[in-house]
Amino acid sequence: MLDIAMAPRNSVSATETKKFLRAAHGETLDTPPVWLMRQAGRYLPEYLAVRANNDFIKVCRTPDLACEVTMQPIRRFGFDAAILFSDILIPAIPFGAGLHFDAGHGPVIDRPVRDRRDVEDLREFDPRTELSDVLDAIKMIRHELADDKALIGFAGAPFTLATYLIEGGKPDPFKRTKRMMYSDPQSFTILLDKIADMTIEYMKAMIESGADSIQLFDTWGGILTDSEYRAVNLPVLQRIFTELQSLNVPLTYFVLNGMHLESVAEAGASVYGLDWRMTIAQARHRFGHDVALQGNLDPVLLLTDEHTIRTRTRAILDESGNRGFIFNLGHGILPDTPIQSVEILMDEIRGGKK
Amino acid sequence: MLDIAMAPRNSVSATETKKFLRAAHGETLDTPPVWLMRQAGRYLPEYLAVRANNDFIKVCRTPDLACEVTMQPIRRFGFDAAILFSDILIPAIPFGAGLHFDAGHGPVIDRPVRDRRDVEDLREFDPRTELSDVLDAIKMIRHELADDKALIGFAGAPFTLATYLIEGGKPDPFKRTKRMMYSDPQSFTILLDKIADMTIEYMKAMIESGADSIQLFDTWGGILTDSEYRAVNLPVLQRIFTELQSLNVPLTYFVLNGMHLESVAEAGASVYGLDWRMTIAQARHRFGHDVALQGNLDPVLLLTDEHTIRTRTRAILDESGNRGFIFNLGHGILPDTPIQSVEILMDEIRGGKK
Numbered sequence: 001m002l003d004i005a006m007a008p009r010n011s012v013s014a015t016e017t018k019k020f021l022r023a024a025h026g027e028t029l030d031t032p033p034v035w036l037m038r039q040a041g042r043y044l045p046e047y048l049a050v051r052a053n054n055d056f057i058k059v060c061r062t063p064d065l066a067c068e069v070t071m072q073p074i075r076r077f078g079f080d081a082a083i084l085f086s087d088i089l090i091p092a093i094p095f096g097a098g099l100h101f102d103a104g105h106g107p108v109i110d111r112p113v114r115d116r117r118d119v120e121d122l123r124e125f126d127p128r129t130e131l132s133d134v135l136d137a138i139k140m141i142r143h144e145l146a147d148d149k150a151l152i153g154f155a156g157a158p159f160t161l162a163t164y165l166i167e168g169g170k171p172d173p174f175k176r177t178k179r180m181m182y183s184d185p186q187s188f189t190i191l192l193d194k195i196a197d198m199t200i201e202y203m204k205a206m207i208e209s210g211a212d213s214i215q216l217f218d219t220w221g222g223i224l225t226d227s228e229y230r231a232v233n234l235p236v237l238q239r240i241f242t243e244l245q246s247l248n249v250p251l252t253y254f255v256l257n258g259m260h261l262e263s264v265a266e267a268g269a270s271v272y273g274l275d276w277r278m279t280i281a282q283a284r285h286r287f288g289h290d291v292a293l294q295g296n297l298d299p300v301l302l303l304t305d306e307h308t309i310r311t312r313t314r315a316i317l318d319e320s321g322n323r324g325f326i327f328n329l330g331h332g333i334l335p336d337t338p339i340q341s342v343e344i345l346m347d348e349i350r351g352g353k354k
Numbered sequence: 355m356l357d358i359a360m361a362p363r364n365s366v367s368a369t370e371t372k373k374f375l376r377a378a379h380g381e382t383l384d385t386p387p388v389w390l391m392r393q394a395g396r397y398l399p400e401y402l403a404v405r406a407n408n409d410f411i412k413v414c415r416t417p418d419l420a421c422e423v424t425m426q427p428i429r430r431f432g433f434d435a436a437i438l439f440s441d442i443l444i445p446a447i448p449f450g451a452g453l454h455f456d457a458g459h460g461p462v463i464d465r466p467v468r469d470r471r472d473v474e475d476l477r478e479f480d481p482r483t484e485l486s487d488v489l490d491a492i493k494m495i496r497h498e499l500a501d502d503k504a505l506i507g508f509a510g511a512p513f514t515l516a517t518y519l520i521e522g523g524k525p526d527p528f529k530r531t532k533r534m535m536y537s538d539p540q541s542f543t544i545l546l547d548k549i550a551d552m553t554i555e556y557m558k559a560m561i562e563s564g565a566d567s568i569q570l571f572d573t574w575g576g577i578l579t580d581s582e583y584r585a586v587n588l589p590v591l592q593r594i595f596t597e598l599q600s601l602n603v604p605l606t607y608f609v610l611n612g613m614h615l616e617s618v619a620e621a622g623a624s625v626y627g628l629d630w631r632m633t634i635a636q637a638r639h640r641f642g643h644d645v646a647l648q649g650n651l652d653p654v655l656l657l658t659d660e661h662t663i664r665t666r667t668r669a670i671l672d673e674s675g676n677r678g679f680i681f682n683l684g685h686g687i688l689p690d691t692p693i694q695s696v697e698i699l700m701d702e703i704r705g706g707k708k
Binding site: 173174175178179182183222224225226227257259260276277278279282298299300301303304305308331334336 | 532578657
């Protein structure tokens with residue numbers, strides 16, 4: 001008789017062939033599944049060829065282009081998961097804030113969100129219609145992708161998305177964000193809630209369209225102190241992960257540079273992505289054994305030499321014990337990463353095994 | 355009879371009037387001493403007036419200009435410590451690597467250090483002759499400064515200085531640094547040792563010239579993992595602090611974004627500077643009660659409102675208990691900080707008391 005009380009809250013079928021899903025549900029595998037943050041990107045000549053004639057936002061919003069670049073690293077390296085080619089800032093467009101990318105300066109929000117009126121002016125929209133191109137890309141990718149590969153959909157965490165919307169671009173050192181957070185906390189809360197509402201619907205729509213898993217990227221959560229994080233960030237994360245739990249897919253939370261955030265383990269994710277500063281042992285201590293971990297080779301090490309790549313990769317594998325573990329980098333792969341470094345990495349992880 | 359065994363290793367005279375030194379030696383004061391990182395700088399109109407006709411390096415290397423801008427914030431706000439106006443990269447000039455500042459792009463090292471030959475080509479120099487202008491500035495400042503104000507000399511921590519020398523400017527994401535660290539560890543070690551040797555002599559010369567205390571700024575130490583930090587950074591820090599201990603002045607170590615560096619407490623400093631991410635309680639737990647702490651209001655909060663500045667400042671004061679505690683920001687003051695914010699901060703710290 002099956003003891004329901006003992007079953008993990010999100011169970012995986014005994015016949016599941018996707019290694020990513022098995023590991024995300026806590027299984028111990030011979031070799032861990034592997035994918036790399038920003039695996040579809042500028043280090044790939046085939047990606048640069050697509051981008052030569054298409055700007056970044058166009059690739060994100062044209063389903064067959066997004067599908068093509070999403071598939072490129074899977075074809076080349078056989079990663080265990082594909083991640084939708086998109087950007088956490090794409091929802092700024094249907095929000096009505098406007099978005100473009102300045103060469104060399106990164107993203108620019110055309111109409112930054114500075115006060116209560118700006119917050120209220122953000123349009124509520126249905127991602128199923130207004131981001132249908134993204135969802136169409138997911139359908140195409142899931143169709144092209146082999147059955148044993150997982151497809152990851154993603155969004156920015158509300159705090160991170162809010163910092164971009166408020167600052168109007170790359171947020172450093174987060175002056176306007178903290179000013180609103182402290183001096184107009186009500187507007188800040190409304191903004192985060194508005195983004196969270198959108199995110200929940202967007203992620204649900206991604207899963208309905210064929211995504212096997214969801215990751216929230218909290219690139220800037222680590223600029224907060226733990227008490228700030230607990231006050232403003234944690235409640236919206238908890239709300240999102242609670243709402244998505246019934247969908248029965250792995251929910252990953254990645255916060256960059258967040259080792260000081262003691263509350264992070266309360267976010268309610270089922271997989272925690274680690275940056276390179278944290279050891280797997282430290283992460284296990286913090287997050288416990290009921291969640292999976294994902295990470296965390298320093299992407300800069302892919303610019304060193306074969307010996308270093310193999311040694312540091314092996315150390316992570318040994319420490320993880322391959323239980324409930326997904327191999328990844330500790331941050332996005334760098335544009336000047338040699339292809340050969342990724343080949344060495346994959347060889348070290350798989351060691352001749354699939 | 356004085357029990358020598360019970361005396362702190364660096365003792366302070368019973369008649370010492372400098373609050374900074376009393377706090378640095380662990381005393382409990384009514385109100386803590388206060389100074390702010392980058393307190394002499396662009397938020398001050400009188401500083402901008404000096405800079406209007408003098409470039410940054412010229413101000414650093416002209417004793418009466420360096421003295422003038424060092425004194426400006428003391429005159430205006432009555433801080434308890436002056437910090438020499440200089441830059442951690444100034445030693446790159448006598449090293450022979452060259453240095454200039456590009457408007458908007460920060461520091462540029464003219465001849466970056468990329469391989470063993472470059473490391474060996476760095477000139478060994480005597481700071482007493484080749485940085486005599488800096489030492490002359492210290493003498494002038496100490497002469498102008500009231501007896502109850504401390505003068506802080508400083509240098510970059512060797513790892514941080516090495517990253518600038520290797521990368522050739524603002525080091526992000528530290529590609530060349532980590533490549534040398536992993537692929538040519540011998541050259542990297544020689545480089546750090548060479549910088550440490552210089553730093554020891556430079557800091558000794560600063561103290562001989564009238565500095566009451568020394569701070570090492572490790573701006574980039576926090577990009578390392580704890581095991582990398584322990585392997586490459588900690589040994590040179592320990593060597594520097596051990597060598598300087600006999601000078602009987604407070605030795606402060608500030609590492610930005612280093613909460614994950616569990617080994618940091620072994621650096622051997624007598625004062626630890628904290629960035630804003632860490633609470634005073636966490637810092638006490640990590641560093642123990644035999645050292646003083648310095649920090650750590652988020653500088654961005656000086657761009658918010660009076661209520662926020664007072665509330666967050668009060669929280670730090672309450673948590674510190676004013677024992678072995680020096681008030682500071684958690685990072686350098688921002689150029690667009692209103693003067694009035696600093697006045698509010700000082701009023702909250704001193705509460706009418708001196």
